[in-house]
Amino acid sequence: MLARLRSVATRWTALVPALAVVLLVLTWGRDLPGPLVALVTLVLAGAVLAAVHHAEVVAHRVGEPFGSLVLAVAVTIIEVALIVTLMADGGDKSSTLARDTVFAAVMITCNGIVGLCLLVASLRHGTAVFNPEGTGAALATVATLATLSLVLPTFTTSKPGPEFSGVQLTFAAVSSLILYGLFVATQTVRHRDYFLPVTRQGDVITADDHAGVPTSRTALISLALLGLALIGVVGLAKGVSPTIESGVEAAGLRHAVVGVVIALLVLLPETIAALRSARRDRVQTSLNLALGSAMASIGLTIPAVALASIWLKGPLVLGLGATHMVLLALTIVVSSLTVVPGRATPLQGGVHLVLSAAYLELAINP
Numbered sequence: 001m002l003a004r005l006r007s008v009a010t011r012w013t014a015l016v017p018a019l020a021v022v023l024l025v026l027t028w029g030r031d032l033p034g035p036l037v038a039l040v041t042l043v044l045a046g047a048v049l050a051a052v053h054h055a056e057v058v059a060h061r062v063g064e065p066f067g068s069l070v071l072a073v074a075v076t077i078i079e080v081a082l083i084v085t086l087m088a089d090g091g092d093k094s095s096t097l098a099r100d101t102v103f104a105a106v107m108i109t110c111n112g113i114v115g116l117c118l119l120v121a122s123l124r125h126g127t128a129v130f131n132p133e134g135t136g137a138a139l140a141t142v143a144t145l146a147t148l149s150l151v152l153p154t155f156t157t158s159k160p161g162p163e164f165s166g167v168q169l170t171f172a173a174v175s176s177l178i179l180y181g182l183f184v185a186t187q188t189v190r191h192r193d194y195f196l197p198v199t200r201q202g203d204v205i206t207a208d209d210h211a212g213v214p215t216s217r218t219a220l221i222s223l224a225l226l227g228l229a230l231i232g233v234v235g236l237a238k239g240v241s242p243t244i245e246s247g248v249e250a251a252g253l254r255h256a257v258v259g260v261v262i263a264l265l266v267l268l269p270e271t272i273a274a275l276r277s278a279r280r281d282r283v284q285t286s287l288n289l290a291l292g293s294a295m296a297s298i299g300l301t302i303p304a305v306a307l308a309s310i311w312l313k314g315p316l317v318l319g320l321g322a323t324h325m326v327l328l329a330l331t332i333v334v335s336s337l338t339v340v341p342g343r344a345t346p347l348q349g350g351v352h353l354v355l356s357a358a359y360l361e362l363a364i365n366p
Contacts, residue, residue: 013050017225020047020232027239037243044236044265051229051269054222056276059285061219069188069292070223074230076296079105079266080304087305087312096317098305099150100259103324105297106146107359108263109290110139110331113271115352117278117286118344127200128349130284132342134187134194138291139339141183143332145298148172151328153319162319169316173306180299187288197284198342230269237265253364260363267293323366327359 020043027040058070083101087094121128149172158165164172187195214222241262248257270289277285302318309316320328334355338348 012046013053014225016043016046016050017054017228017232019043020236021228024232024235024239028235032239032243037240040236040240044233044240047229047232047236048268048272051226051233052272052276054226054229055269055273057214057222058219058226059273061214061216061222069184069288070226073296073300074226075266075270076293076300079234079297080301083262083301084304084308084312087308095315096256097259098301098316099318099320100256101263102297102301103146103150103320103328104260104263104359104363105267106142106150106294107327107331107356108267109270109294109297110142110335111352111356111359113267113274113290113293114287114335114338115349115356116271117274117283117290117349118338118352119346119349120275121278121281121283121286122344122346122349124279125281128278128283128344129198129200129281130287130342130344131194131196131198132339134191134196134284135287135291135339136336137186137191137194138183138287138295139332139335141179142291142294142298143335145176145179145295145302146328146332148175149298149302150318150320151325153317154321154325155319161315162317162321163315164318169306169309172318173303176299176302180295183295183299187292195284195288197282233269234266237262254366257363260360323362327355327362331355 023040023043027036032040055070055074062070079101083098087097118128152172153164153168154162156164156168158168241258245258248254248261270293274286274289277283277289305316334351338344338352
């Protein structure tokens with residue numbers, strides 16, 4: 001019976017990504033009626049679950065921190081493609097889409113995902129334990145990238161409005177790539193042990209004992225299916241984005257809410273994977289996923305948008321408003337205080353979740 005259930009699980013996680021890509025090809029660039037939107041949404045949800053499954057297979061094969069890096073980078077690369085595509089189609093109203101989506105990703109990962117994981121792990125295991133050296137390095141990189149790319153444009157004077165000049169945008173793009181590259185080298189080569197899960201005594205866990213290691217062939221198949229699933233997730237999210245935009249406008253909400261919804265959809269696989277790791281008391285893996293996603297979202301999106309701005313028409317607004325800058329500053333301060341001890345209680349998780357709720361509330365009701 002157990003073998004049969006595993007066989008069914010294997011089949012559906014292989015079929016759904018292919019179905020998502022086929023549906024994406026059939027619906028790309030078309031106006032979708034209500035029933036088709038419902039079908040697309042259902043397949044999108046299945047593709048999210050399939051992506052999580054295949055990401056965990058790959059992660060278990062290559063080990064940490066490479067596993068969380070694979071999912072974070074894969075999701076972000078396709079997220080960048082989605083942002084650039086929507087900006088190309090949206091005209092002037094999409095001038096703030098990159099800013100809104102990247103900032104939404106930062107707030108959702110650093111507060112929403114981190115808060116949920118800390119809360120789940122601490123309630124289930126007493127306290128959430130992680131490595132402050134690795135997590136602190138990741139947080140410092142996220143804070144620097146967010147400030148250079150999203151805060152400084154509000155105060156620069158070379159160009160009117162919260163925009164970078166061409167030289168400033170180039171500097172921000174190159175700096176983002178350099179910092180992200182340095183972090184990946186630190187995480188995977190020089191100080192890999194800083195990003196591995198730890199025991200309650202502070203010992204590094206170098207092996208995952210919850211299941212047998214999959215074969216190389218299985219991992220390669222899962223990697224390919226992960227790519228298909230993520231393409232399906234992001235592509236189908238774009239397909240339903242006109243419906244999202246219409247719903248946002250009908251509700252009288254700001255266009256920035258579209259960026260929030262896109263970020264929520266795209267980050268769903270990482271959220272589920274991070275929560276599963278937190279339940280298994282692998283909080284460091286959860287934080288690698290959350291902060292790695294925030295870092296990749298900025299470090300890859302800003303250079304891509306800077307390159308795309310060469311042929312995209314209209315302004316590129318990156319600077320945050322005063323309200324969002326306050327939320328970002330508070331997030332950095334609270335995150336620093338959470339990271340320093342190397343362990344967290346439900347209180348820290350609750351604080352991050354309140355910050356995430358505050359961001360969502362202000363996005364809807366500024």
